[in-house]
Amino acid sequence: MSALPQAGRILHLSWESVMQKSIQKYFVLFALPGLICFAIAFLIPMVMGVVLSFFKFTTVTDGTFIGIENYKRIFINNDFTSALWFTVKFTVVSVITINLGAFTLAMLLTRGIKGTNAFRTIFFMPNLIGGIVLGWIWQVIINGVLLPRGVTIVSDPKYGFWGLVVLMNWQNIGYMMVIYIAGIQNISHDLIEAAQIDGANKVTMLRSVILPSIMPSITICSFLTLTNGFKLFDQNLALTAGDPGKQTEMLALNIFNTFYGRSGFEGVGQAKAVIFTIIVAFIALTQLRLTRSKEVEA
Amino acid sequence: MKKSLLIALLIVSVAMSSVLFAAGAKEAAPAKEVYFLNFKPEIADVYETKIAPAFEKETGIKLKVVTAASGTYAQTLKSEIAKSNPPVIFQTNGPVGLAESKNYTADLKNTEFYKILSDKTMALGDGEKVLAIPYAVEGYGIIYNDAIMRKYFALPNKAVSIKSADEITNFATLKAVVEDMTKNKSALGIQGVFASTSLAAGNQWRWQTHLVNVPLYFEVRDANIAMGSKVPEIKFSYSANMKNIWDLYLNNSSTAVGLLGAKSVDDSMAEFALGQVAMVQNGNWGAGQILGVKGNKVSDADIKFMPIYTGAAGEEKYGLNVGTENYLCINSNASVEQQKMADQFLTWLFASETGKQFVKNDLMFITPFNTFKDSELPTDPLAKDVIRWMNKSGVSSIPWAFSMIPSEEWKNQFGAALADYSVGRKNWAEVEKVAVDAWKTEFKLTN
Numbered sequence: 001m002s003a004l005p006q007a008g009r010i011l012h013l014s015w016e017s018v019m020q021k022s023i024q025k026y027f028v029l030f031a032l033p034g035l036i037c038f039a040i041a042f043l044i045p046m047v048m049g050v051v052l053s054f055f056k057f058t059t060v061t062d063g064t065f066i067g068i069e070n071y072k073r074i075f076i077n078n079d080f081t082s083a084l085w086f087t088v089k090f091t092v093v094s095v096i097t098i099n100l101g102a103f104t105l106a107m108l109l110t111r112g113i114k115g116t117n118a119f120r121t122i123f124f125m126p127n128l129i130g131g132i133v134l135g136w137i138w139q140v141i142i143n144g145v146l147l148p149r150g151v152t153i154v155s156d157p158k159y160g161f162w163g164l165v166v167l168m169n170w171q172n173i174g175y176m177m178v179i180y181i182a183g184i185q186n187i188s189h190d191l192i193e194a195a196q197i198d199g200a201n202k203v204t205m206l207r208s209v210i211l212p213s214i215m216p217s218i219t220i221c222s223f224l225t226l227t228n229g230f231k232l233f234d235q236n237l238a239l240t241a242g243d244p245g246k247q248t249e250m251l252a253l254n255i256f257n258t259f260y261g262r263s264g265f266e267g268v269g270q271a272k273a274v275i276f277t278i279i280v281a282f283i284a285l286t287q288l289r290l291t292r293s294k295e296v297e298a
Numbered sequence: 299m300k301k302s303l304l305i306a307l308l309i310v311s312v313a314m315s316s317v318l319f320a321a322g323a324k325e326a327a328p329a330k331e332v333y334f335l336n337f338k339p340e341i342a343d344v345y346e347t348k349i350a351p352a353f354e355k356e357t358g359i360k361l362k363v364v365t366a367a368s369g370t371y372a373q374t375l376k377s378e379i380a381k382s383n384p385p386v387i388f389q390t391n392g393p394v395g396l397a398e399s400k401n402y403t404a405d406l407k408n409t410e411f412y413k414i415l416s417d418k419t420m421a422l423g424d425g426e427k428v429l430a431i432p433y434a435v436e437g438y439g440i441i442y443n444d445a446i447m448r449k450y451f452a453l454p455n456k457a458v459s460i461k462s463a464d465e466i467t468n469f470a471t472l473k474a475v476v477e478d479m480t481k482n483k484s485a486l487g488i489q490g491v492f493a494s495t496s497l498a499a500g501n502q503w504r505w506q507t508h509l510v511n512v513p514l515y516f517e518v519r520d521a522n523i524a525m526g527s528k529v530p531e532i533k534f535s536y537s538a539n540m541k542n543i544w545d546l547y548l549n550n551s552s553t554a555v556g557l558l559g560a561k562s563v564d565d566s567m568a569e570f571a572l573g574q575v576a577m578v579q580n581g582n583w584g585a586g587q588i589l590g591v592k593g594n595k596v597s598d599a600d601i602k603f604m605p606i607y608t609g610a611a612g613e614e615k616y617g618l619n620v621g622t623e624n625y626l627c628i629n630s631n632a633s634v635e636q637q638k639m640a641d642q643f644l645t646w647l648f649a650s651e652t653g654k655q656f657v658k659n660d661l662m663f664i665t666p667f668n669t670f671k672d673s674e675l676p677t678d679p680l681a682k683d684v685i686r687w688m689n690k691s692g693v694s695s696i697p698w699a700f701s702m703i704p705s706e707e708w709k710n711q712f713g714a715a716l717a718d719y720s721v722g723r724k725n726w727a728e729v730e731k732v733a734v735d736a737w738k739t740e741f742k743l744t745n
Contacts, residue, residue, distance in 0.1 A: 056396065059380040076743070134552050143560055154499075157719045169312035241499035243559065244723070245714025260373030263398040264744060 022051035053270040063267070070271035079246060080272055083254035084279075090161065090250065091229035094168045099218070099223045101173045106180030116291065120181070131171075135238020138167045140241075153240060160240040161250030164249050172228065176221045183217030219291040226287055230280050251276055317641075330358060332639045335385035337508035337624065338364040344660040352652055359639050368563075369500035372706065377397070379629070385496070386632040386640045390430050391623045391699040392567050393526060394744075396422050404430045404630035404637055410645040416668040420623055430625035433648065437603070437684035437695070438508055438581030439618040440454035441588075444600040445474055446576040449481050449486055454708055454742050457481075463602070469542055469609035471730060480550045490552030493566035493578035497558040497717045504579055505544070507700050509606065511735075513540045515699040516610050528745065529702050531738045537730045539608035547579070548720055568623060571596055579606065581619075582680035585662055589678065601679040603687060605696075617687040621698030622666075704740040711736045 046067065048060070049281045053070055057063025069190065074080050097133040105123060109116050126134070142153045142163045153159045211218075236242070242249030249257070255276060259269030309464030336345055342365035352362040364372035364385070371389065379402060390396045396403065405427040406412045415421060417433055422430040447463040450456060457478040458471070466472050479491045495506065509736070523529060534540075548555055552575045565586065570578040571591035578584075588596060605617050628640050647653040649669040657663050662676045664684060675685060686696055703709060715732040718724035724732075738739050 058376065058401065062401070063378060076739070148555070148558075150554050151556040151721070152559040154497075154717075155556050155722070180658065243499050243714070243718055244721075245711070254668075260376060261710075263394075263705065266376075 009057035010128065030106065038277045042066060049270060050274055053267060055270075056264075056267050057265075058266060066267070070267040071275075073265070074272055077259075079249075079254060080251075082246070083249050083251050086161070086248065087230060087232075089251045090164060090232070091226060094165050094172075094229045095222060095225045097165065097169050098172045098176055099221055101169055102176030102179050102221065105173060105177045106184055109177070110181055110184045120178070123177055125174065126171050127175040129171070131234025132238045134167060134171055135235045138170075139165060139239050142166075154248075157244060157247035160243070163239055164232070164235060164248070167239060168229070168232070170226060171235075178215065179217050179221050183214035187213045198293070204224045215291065219288065223284060223288055227280060227284050299462045303369040330639070331360040331362055331383045332387065332636065332643050333362045333364070333373075333383065333666060334387040334640075334643070335375060335389065336363050337371050337389040338583065339365050339368050340583060341661055344656065349647065349653075349656050349736055352645060352656070353643060356650075356652065357642065359643065359645065361643060365543060369503070372398075375651060379631075384629055385646065386629050388627055388629065390422075390627050392625065393422060394701065394703070396430050396625070396627070399627065400429070402629055402631050404628040404632075405429065406431060406628060406641075408457065409641040411641050411648070414645065414649050414667045414669050416666055420622070420666055424657075430627045431642075432622040432625050432666050434624045434661075435620065435622050435666055436578070436581050436583055436624070437618040437687065438663065439603045439605045439621040439687075440577050440579050440600055441570065441584070441680065442577045443570065443573065443575075444597050444602050445597070446486055446573070448489060450475070450482065450576075453482055453485060455482070466604060466607070467614045469539075469613065472607045473542075474547055474605075476546055476550050476577075477575075488552070488574075488576055489569070490503065491545050491550040491576050492552065493569040493575040494553040494561035495551055495558050495560040495720070496545045496563050496566050497713075497720065498560055498562045501562045502713035502717070503709070505716055507703070508581070508619065509543065509579065510540060510712065511698060511700040512606050512608050512696060512703075513537065513610075515619075515696050517731045518699055525697050525699065526701065528741075529704075529737075530741050530745075532728055532734060534733045536610055537726070538607070539610050541726050543606060543607045544716065544719075558720060559717065566733045567591070581664070582664070582678070582684045585678040585680040588680075598679045601683070603680065603683040605687075614692060617690060617693040617695045618684060619698060620684065620688055620695035621701075623698065623701065696742070704737060704743050708736050708740045711714040715738070 054062060054065060054067060055063035056069070057068045079164065109119055109123075113119075128222070129137075139153060146152055146155075146159065154162050189211060191213070192205075193207055200209065216263065231252055232250055233256070236248070236250045237252045237256075241249045242253055246254075246257075251272075253270050255272045258265050260274055262268075299588065306508055328499050336342055342363070345361075345363040345365075350363055353361050364374075364378070372393075372395070375385070375388055379388070388399070390399060390403075406421075407426075407428045411492070412418075412421065412431055421428050440461055444463060451461050453461075458467070458474050460471065462477070463475075466475060476491045479486060479488075483490065496502070513534070514532070516536045516539070517534070518525075518529065518533060520535070548558075551558070552569055553561055565580050567580065567584055567587035568591055569575045571588045571594045573595035585601075588594065588601060589598070603618055605613075606619070607613055619643075626644060628637050630637075633641070648657060648665060648667045654670065654674055657665060658670075658674055658676050661680045662681055663677060664681050675681070687693065712729075712733050715724055715729040719726060719729045
């Protein structure tokens with residue numbers, strides 16, 4: 001009797017190990033199509049990019065190794081640091097305004113007002129327009145607004161800054177709003193009812209019930225707006241192109257201009273791009289960890 | 299397991315990338331096609347709709363023309379040249395541009411195209427090699443509308459004693475005329491004397507390259523520096539002259555100073571074509587932009603050039619800024635057959651009867667080739683006027699000293715400083731400092 005289960009276990013084990021073996025055998029084969037795509041579209045360019053940042057080159061297939069010279073050359077002037085600072089300022093302001101705006105709209109549009117769906121659609125629509133087009137449209141609008149004062153958006157960097165903030169808000173609030181609406185609608189009615197019975201007023205309700213419950217949405221939205229802000233390119237290019245004199249140039253545009261705009265600086269542009277990637281990855285991961293720790297299970 | 303997989307993947311990816319690029323370099327373009335990366339957006343249409351079909355009809359070779367957007371040629375070339383089907387004919391703007399593309403520029407010494415160049419010293423080379431051949435001589439200065447000028451000189455209350463625009467031969471006279479015209483602008487029916495001083499992104503070259511050429515040339519002339527040599531630093535000794543003309547442009551413009559950041563060269567040329575302004579600084583390449591504008595109100599006979607006067611001593615003896623920034627190169631990485639076809643196309647364009655008609659009537663180039671007779675020089679008013687100034691006795695042309703500017707970055711920084719000055723965020727001393735300091739750093743970085 002005692003031998004039987006033993007035999008079963010052996011059988012079972014061997015069956016499992018056979019399965020495992022064949023999985024191991026074919027895993028590579030099945031994963032291959034995906035891996036090849038991943039390699040071509042992501043891994044190879046990334047590796048090449050990092051490698052190239054240590055080379056002096058004009059075309060990407062032909063260069064000479066120069067060590068960390070490119071990284072040193074980033075700081076021969078303060079272009080990069082001023083672009084970094086401008087980007088940080090822009091990102092801080094736009095993350096706050098976009099999320100506040102989106103959350104407010106989401107709260108308004110989940111109260112069952114008439115025409116909610118129409119409003120949601122309308123607020124979402126700007127997100128469907130491409131960045132370059134938006135940049136041009138807003139450039140015309142802002143120049144029109146500034147016309148009576150006899151200036152244009154490139155007369156002073158502050159116009160460019162606030163122009164970018166307005167543009168990003170207009171484009172992104174609708175998208176973030178949809179995410180917040182999903183979060184708010186997911187809050188269980190029992191929870192809200194219980195809070196109401198307990199006598200929670202509107203502020204308490206918001207602070208202790210709604211906000212903790214939509215923490216995942218907040219994580220996603222702040223993550224998206226933060227990285228979007230840091231990586232902003234099209235809108236920056238179309239709205240001001242960095243004018244006046246690079247003072248509204250953000251990181252991505254600065255990298256682009258270094259790579260394509262200055263002869264002999266391709267490698268420096270590449271080095272900047274590597275640093276840029278590290279910064280964005282670091283910020284995004286830190287932020288993700290911070291907000292994740294606040295998430296609660298409803 | 300994971301680690302070994304990653305390593306395997308890396309090896310595969312590296313191996314694959316080398317295979318990919320090796321294949322990319324050798325991959326041939328479709329048979330019988332020459333890829334020409336055109337520099338001049340203003341004449342892109344002519345290449346695409348007239349020249350390419352005619353060339354294909356006569357020789358069976360397809361001409362693929364791609365035109366880089368204004369101000370983006372260098373970056374377009376850089377990315378196109380790395381592609382599997384790179385341009386065979388491309389353009390370079392002079393020694394600085396050529397230095398950058400030297401690695402893939404073919405020797406043109408044995409081409410037919412080089413043989414038709416009348417003055418062989420005009421070509422750019424490296425040692426024995428001939429790398430770039432100029433195809434158009436150009437001149438720029440202040441283009442004026444003589445009809446408006448005549449109207450001004452007929453005014454009973456004019457404040458100057460001279461009677462025609464021909465008599466303006468120095469800055470003092472120019473300034474007196476321009477400022478008096480501004481006072482009388484409603485009587486003259488214009489919005490300003492000068493067209494908008496375009497300062498939009500990519501539209502500053504009329505100032506940071508062309509206008510600055512005048513003070514730059516006087517400085518290197520005084521220092522006995524030969525054209526085309528390397529200049530490690532400048533003093534910007536004629537800076538006050540630059541300020542003279544720059545202030546005159548800004549204060550007598552059709553557009554308020556604060557709004558110039560939104561104006562493009564096209565806007566300025568359109569203002570001139572529509573008769574809203576009397577003068578615009580540009581070169582003979584702008585003829586198409588004046589003659590081709592819908593509702594053009596300037597008659598051909600009234601479009602004339604005058605030199606850019608800045609108040610430098612002896613400026614009466616100088617004419618227009620004449621030179622070339624247009625050289626053609628052939629890509630040495632293209633197949634031999636393609637290089638031959640490129641030579642065939644260029645020779646066809648500048649030596650065959652059909653080609654020459656296009657050059658004369660549509661491209662409107664003043665060419666440096668011996669295949670053109672005097673009767674075949676371009677007939678547009680600006681080119682004719684450039685030739686008139688070049689041959690005028692007692693006046694010599696100002697060469698294009700701006701080819702000595704160490705880098706594009708210098709131009710950009712200087713342009714930004716001029717823009718800042720125009721809206722009052724920099725004073726002139728700061729502009730001067732940018733010009734001098736940036737020159738020094740840029741020279742160090744690029745040499």
